[in-house]
Amino acid sequence: MTNKIIKVGTFFSGIGSPEKALEKLKSEGYIDDYNLEFFSEIDKDAIKSYCAIHNINQELNVGSIVNIKGKDLPYCDLWIGGFPCQDISCAGKMKGFDITSSTRSSLGWEMIRLLGEVETKPKYVIFENVENITSKKFKETLNLFKKDLIDLGYTLYDKVLNAVDYEIPQTRKRYFLVAILDNNHIFKFPEPINNDLKFKDFMDSQVDEKYYLTNDEIKKIDNKMFFKKKNTDDIRYEVDLIKYKNGGVCGTDNYSKYHQSARIFSELGYAPTLTANNTADNTKVVVKG
Numbered sequence: 001m002t003n004k005i006i007k008v009g010t011f012f013s014g015i016g017s018p019e020k021a022l023e024k025l026k027s028e029g030y031i032d033d034y035n036l037e038f039f040s041e042i043d044k045d046a047i048k049s050y051c052a053i054h055n056i057n058q059e060l061n062v063g064s065i066v067n068i069k070g071k072d073l074p075y076c077d078l079w080i081g082g083f084p085c086q087d088i089s090c091a092g093k094m095k096g097f098d099i100t101s102s103t104r105s106s107l108g109w110e111m112i113r114l115l116g117e118v119e120t121k122p123k124y125v126i127f128e129n130v131e132n133i134t135s136k137k138f139k140e141t142l143n144l145f146k147k148d149l150i151d152l153g154y155t156l157y158d159k160v161l162n163a164v165d166y167e168i169p170q171t172r173k174r175y176f177l178v179a180i181l182d183n184n185h186i187f188k189f190p191e192p193i194n195n196d197l198k199f200k201d202f203m204d205s206q207v208d209e210k211y212y213l214t215n216d217e218i219k220k221i222d223n224k225m226f227f228k229k230k231n232t233d234d235i236r237y238e239v240d241l242i243k244y245k246n247g248g249v250c251g252t253d254n255y256s257k258y259h260q261s262a263r264i265f266s267e268l269g270y271a272p273t274l275t276a277n278n279t280a281d282n283t284k285v286v287v288k289g
Ligand SMILES: C[S@@+](CC[C@H](N)C(=O)[O-])C[C@H]1O[C@@H](n2cnc3c(N)ncnc32)[C@H](O)[C@@H]1O
Pocket: 011, 012, 013, 014, 015, 016, 017, 018, 040, 041, 042, 043, 046, 063, 064, 065, 066, 082, 083, 084, 085, 107
């Protein structure tokens, strides 16, 4: 896809991170240019953010995918859709994706419907979802999804990639399915890039006090640190200093309701995949000092 303006349409657009990747590809000279022909999003805050981030008009939003008719979509070379994953993710209840399940993730099938409806299909389609979509539970449905794309004329390439292999110090595994209309175009997923970047390399030097979890009393016994409320025996955070030095999970938040958010991470390792809920009961990281 070189020497021209790539026409792009995205579904489940969120804040448009794949669009940011296109911007990066342009700035690094891999593509000449791209133009956002439409996006599809229903969350009003996401729509506002999307338009601000990509400097485009809200009128380009074609709204909920279920109401879109293929004949109303302008031609695009590339479609991208990271369909809702809450019902597929291990963090969710895993009831989704099946075409008859009526759950949010079954919305992915709407892109297949639209590919069948448009007069000229996009040459390239990229789907993205959580790694769990490749698990035994969803495998059969994923195969049906892929078969529909093959029947529409696409050649498929798919793989689970981990952000940590691509210069982001975060363990975030995502399934990518790339569908290409041209059989002669062989696609290869990028090879992992080895680097030594850790969570601490991405932290701001100035961080507002409100982001720090401070307790009244800190006690150090051998290689462990305990953070407790003054005049109580109530220990909230426990940190293992050897594990801190090794990176990864190095402690526990004893007040946390969930196993995932109870884990405390070391700044000297990789960050975990962040959960969708943004409450005080979220991922914690130990920083020096
Ligand atoms: C997993 S997020 C995708 C995030 C996106 N890839 C990004 O870079 O921000 C799924 C998005 O689908 C949106 N969504 C849910 N139902 C939708 C629908 N019926 N039509 C269009 N978008 C929908 C949600 O609001 C959410 O922003």
